Amino acid sequence: MRDTFVQTLLEIARQDQRVMVLTGDLGFGVLTPFIEELPEQYLNVGVAEQNMTGVATGLALEGKIVFTYSIGNFPTLRCLEQIRNDVCYHNANVKVVCIGGGFCYGSLGMSHHATEDLAMLRVLPNLQVMAPGDPAETQLITRLSYETHGPCSLPPRRRGEVRVHQEELQNSLGQGIALFPEGEVALLSTGGILANAVKARELLAKRGICASLHSLPFLQPLDEELIRRLGAASRLLVTIEEHSVIGGLGGAVAEVLAEMPGPKATLRRIGLREGFACEVGDQEYLREVYGLSPEAIVQRVLESLY
Amino acid sequence: MDTRTLALKIRRHAVQMTNRGKSSHVGSVLSMADILAVLYGQILQKRPQEPDWPERDRFILSKGHGGAGIYAVLAETGYFPADWLEGHCGQGSKLCGHVSHLGIPGVELSTGSLGHGLSVGAGMAYAAKLDRQNFRVFVLLSDGECDEGSTWEAILFAAHHRLGNLIAIVDYNKMQAMGLVSENLDLEPFAAKWQAFGWQVREVDGHDHEQLLAALKVRAGVGSPPVCVIAHTVKGKGVSFMEHSLLWHYRSPQGEEFIEALAELEDGIIA
Numbered sequence: 250m251r252d253t254f255v256q257t258l259l260e261i262a263r264q265d266q267r268v269m270v271l272t273g274d275l276g277f278g279v280l281t282p283f284i285e286e287l288p289e290q291y292l293n294v295g296v297a298e299q300n301m302t303g304v305a306t307g308l309a310l311e312g313k314i315v316f317t318y319s320i321g322n323f324p325t326l327r328c329l330e331q332i333r334n335d336v337c338y339h340n341a342n343v344k345v346v347c348i349g350g351g352f353c354y355g356s357l358g359m360s361h362h363a364t365e366d367l368a369m370l371r372v373l374p375n376l377q378v379m380a381p382g383d384p385a386e387t388q389l390i391t392r393l394s395y396e397t398h399g400p401c402s403l404p405p406r407r408r409g410e411v412r413v414h415q416e417e418l419q420n421s422l423g424q425g426i427a428l429f430p431e432g433e434v435a436l437l438s439t440g441g442i443l444a445n446a447v448k449a450r451e452l453l454a455k456r457g458i459c460a461s462l463h464s465l466p467f468l469q470p471l472d473e474e475l476i477r478r479l480g481a482a483s484r485l486l487v488t489i490e491e492h493s494v495i496g497g498l499g500g501a502v503a504e505v506l507a508e509m510p511g512p513k514a515t516l517r518r519i520g521l522r523e524g525f526a527c528e529v530g531d532q533e534y535l536r537e538v539y540g541l542s543p544e545a546i547v548q549r550v551l552e553s554l555y
Numbered sequence: 556m557d558t559r560t561l562a563l564k565i566r567r568h569a570v571q572m573t574n575r576g577k578s579s580h581v582g583s584v585l586s587m588a589d590i591l592a593v594l595y596g597q598i599l600q601k602r603p604q605e606p607d608w609p610e611r612d613r614f615i616l617s618k619g620h621g622g623a624g625i626y627a628v629l630a631e632t633g634y635f636p637a638d639w640l641e642g643h644c645g646q647g648s649k650l651c652g653h654v655s656h657l658g659i660p661g662v663e664l665s666t667g668s669l670g671h672g673l674s675v676g677a678g679m680a681y682a683a684k685l686d687r688q689n690f691r692v693f694v695l696l697s698d699g700e701c702d703e704g705s706t707w708e709a710i711l712f713a714a715h716h717r718l719g720n721l722i723a724i725v726d727y728n729k730m731q732a733m734g735l736v737s738e739n740l741d742l743e744p745f746a747a748k749w750q751a752f753g754w755q756v757r758e759v760d761g762h763d764h765e766q767l768l769a770a771l772k773v774r775a776g777v778g779s780p781p782v783c784v785i786a787h788t789v790k791g792k793g794v795s796f797m798e799h800s801l802l803w804h805y806r807s808p809q810g811e812e813f814i815e816a817l818a819e820l821e822d823g824i825i826a
Contacts, residue, residue: 289685295715300674300708307678310663311686330668331705335675338665339656 253384254405257391259283273298273319298323302331309341316344321361336400337375344394347404351491352535368496370402371468378469379403382443385414386466393422411444423470425463432461435483439465439498442491448543476505486514494520517553558764562592566793567820568627574813576644578652582791582803584624587726591628593767603633606660612690615664617672618697619653626650634661670703677713680721684777695724699731702740714753719779728790749783761786
């Protein structure tokens with residue numbers, strides 16, 4: 250997804266000289282095609298994310314469309330106040346790109362686990378918060394973030410993600426993506442855990458449970474209409490995310506459901522609950538340890554059904 | 556209007572606004588009134604009737620707690636009616652205690668949390684460099700703000716890219732929120748630090764208009780090191796009982812103190 254992001258952005262930037270990429274001294278190899286082809290539209294600001302975000306705001310207020318690039322929590326939490334006060338309050342055309350959401354950098358440890366960022370970003374006014382589920386969604390959100398004026402946060406995952414959507418997506422901003430629209434159980438997934446959600450749905454089908462599956466790459470604006478519709482039509486609504494259940498997709502869906510009149514689906518939030526992930530291991534290992542493997546997702550769905 | 560008259564008006568407005576709004580930071584505004592007056596009176600290329608004029612010089616008040624000062628100078632130089640100042644910090648007012656750009660012609664950047672303005676100014680200066688625009692970017696910082704790491708990130712960045720179209724002015728009144736800078740977190744040797752980071756530094760008496768004018772009017776331009784003007788100032792300047800007093804970082808002038816402060820400012824030009 251990381252390479253998909255850079256390729257998509259390069260295609261956009263070739264056509265629009267206003268587009269700039271600022272990096273906080275990360276992206277070795279990944280940003281190379283962009284740097285080599287469009288050096289005037291690229292700037293390495295050094296390991297200084299607060300300044301990167303402020304400089305991006307200044308450039309944006311002068312008419313540029315600026316993508317700030319870094320990994321993990323560096324372009325988001327490290328400079329959260331610059332995002333809030335400078336980018337969001339001025340509705341500046343800055344797109345915060347955070348590579349490696351969730352446990353992408355699993356074995357590097359706690360500092361590199363981006364597992365609360367969506368919650369912290371989702372509450373910021375004016376900010377569109379996106380989390381793509383596969384390369385096709387990355388392409389979609391990169392294009393939409395460029396086409397939509399104003400602040401965005403888009404965390405593409407790192408690499409090697411399975412392509413779930415086989416065709417190019419044409420969804421609009423804020424719209425959930427239906428993979429399997431009908432079912433007694435409704436699965437909602439955000440971000441790179443989507444492939445596991447697909448597998449979990451297949452395993453449920455083998456057990457005779459028909460589940461719908463939607464990917465929600467937009468946490469802000471959220472597809473509330475879809476959530477209300479599924480909440481009214483389903484017995485159980487399950488959110489799946491490689492992120493804290495507090496404030497992320499699970500929190501967002503809980504807020505919508507709580508304000509709905511009944512009868513409505515029971516909500517089960519699958520995500521991270523145990524505080525910091527202190528186990529050492531790669532992304533797949535940590536997903537298993539923290540209950541995000543397809544089998545563990547199925548187990549939690551079954552617990553909620555019976 | 557000459558710059559001394561403008562500075563006096565800013566000071567009078569500051570005392571009146573913090574009185575009516577029962578708000579803080581009058582000492583911080585009095586400290587920088589001469590800097591604002593020289594900038595808006597003689598330095599900035601501007602069109603108050605066309606605040607978004609693309610060729611204007613940009614000014615950012617990074618020490619956003621001095622909001623009353625920028626509102627006063629904008630009103631006095633024709634950006635909006637002076638009667639807007641009367642509601643400062645009041646219920647439903649356009650003007651809050653720190654700087655907000657929303658609905659206020661002439662404000663480039665909303666500030667209030669320290670350590671933001673120089674980075675944004677550097678981004679504007681970098682955009683001017685890219686687009687071969689001739690405007691300059693002036694950023695006014697407090698000394699306390701130079702405790703912020705983000706300020707030094709911006710200092711590094713601007714020097715590396717030789718943003719000579721960026722001018723940082725430090726209102727160096729030697730007092731921060733809890734006391735003397737030298738006792739809280741010493742900045743000295745301050746000029747040497749900026750120089751070591753690659754800036755051209757000019758030290759001036761921040762209440763001497765000729766010195767300020769001479770320091771601020773020199774055009775360095777893109778490709779030259781950025782410019783830092785360290786303006787040595789007195790917190791509370793112009794009202795004797797507010798000068799060098801930390802109390803007036805917080806206290807709103809009321810009753811006798813308000814009358815006395817305005818009376819001192821009636822006497823005319825500040826020395």
